[in-house]
Amino acid sequence: MLRECLGNNWQVIEIEEGLGSRTTVSDTPIEGAYKNSRTPLLAILSHQPLGWVFIKLGTNDLKTRFNKTAHEIALGLSCWWQT
Numbered sequence: 288m289l290r291e292c293l294g295n296n297w298q299v300i301e302i303e304e305g306l307g308s309r310t311t312v313s314d315t316p317i318e319g320a321y322k323n324s325r326t327p328l329l330a331i332l333s334h335q336p337l338g339w340v341f342i343k344l345g346t347n348d349l350k351t352r353f354n355k356t357a358h359e360i361a362l363g364l365s366c367w368w369q370t
Contacts, residue, residue, distance in 0.1 A: 289341075302331055311342075312363030313353045322347075 290299040308315065308322050315322045332340065348360045355363070 304328070304331065308347055310347045310353070312360055313348060313355065316352060 289301075290297070293299065304324070304327055306322065308318070309324050310322055311324055313323065314320045320326070328342070342364070348355060349357065
């Protein structure tokens with residue numbers, strides 16, 4: 288769908304890395320870092336130069352156990368992205 292909307296001047300690469308209960312910036316209290324997306328995303332994004340990256344965030348980061356706002360999640364994502 289995105290490819291059709293953007294037109295022929297864009298190359299769209301879709302990578303599905305969905306994993307149930309995965310978070311963006313938080314280790315889970317049960318599985319620990321296993322469900323945190325930092326490691327797989329950094330590995331995927333390091334393979335080529337990219338102009339734009341769209342990350343669809345799930346609702347797992349907003350669970351009450353993590354006590355984070357959407358703004359805090361976005362800040363956390365930007366912090367590890369730049370490391």
